[in-house]
Amino acid sequence: YGVxxxxxxxxxxxxxxxxxxxxxxxxxxxxxxxxxxxxxxIYAATAEAAQSMRAAGLPVAGDLADLLANADVVVDCTPKKVAAVNKRAYDAAGVKSIFHGGESHALTGHSFVAQENYATAIGRTSTRVVSCNTTSIVRTLGALRTAGLLKRAHE
Incomplete structure (x- = not known):
């Protein structure tokens, strides 16, 4: 429950x-x-966290597995590289997952920008929403392409 x-x-x-x-x-x-x-x-992502949360007086509803049992999709907002570990738990639980742009494309094999590749996300079990900077670049290039002003773009 960070930023x-x-x-x-x-x-x-x-x-x-x-x-x-x-x-x-x-x-x-x-x-x-x-x-x-x-x-x-509130769920504890780890057993250690559950103990400290309860000691702080937080009402802990369960652990990550309990949360996944009640979820259709997870939006993982954890710090960089934590998501790669979490994804295994999501996949094992059969829960779809969305990750933020701090993660690598390789984590999901799909990087999402609604204006440009919405259709390619349909049916996927996970995707990565690219950063705000990447989103703005892709939107700009997409608009230029639509207007016929973009002949070629490189990564």
Whole structure:
């Protein structure tokens, strides 16, 4: 429930056609206190985290496996490289997953920008949403291509 995760959780909580299954973390600081105040179910990402969360007075609903049992999709907002470990758990649980641009393309084999490759994401079990900088570049190049002003682009 860090900088990105809290925004994702808040956005999901506002959707009429979605339900937030919960948030998982390894910390027990003020951020999770805010999540608890918002009545978001809190899950410990690790056994060690569960102990410290409970000691801090947080209402721990269970562990990551418990959260995955209640989720259709996970939006993983963990720090770089943590997601690669988490993805194995998501795959084993049969839960679809979305990762942020800090992760490598190789993690999912798909990098998503809605305006340019929405159709290629359909049916996938995981994808990576590229960074805001990459998104702006792809949107600009896409607009130039659509207007017939882009003949060739290189990575």
């Amino acid at each position: 990105i995760g809290k925004r994702v959780a808040d956005a999901i909580a506002l959707q009429e056609d979605m339900a937030l299954a919960g948030v998982a973390d390894v910390v027990h600081d003020y951020r999770l206190q805010v999540a608890a105040q918002r009545a978001f179910p």
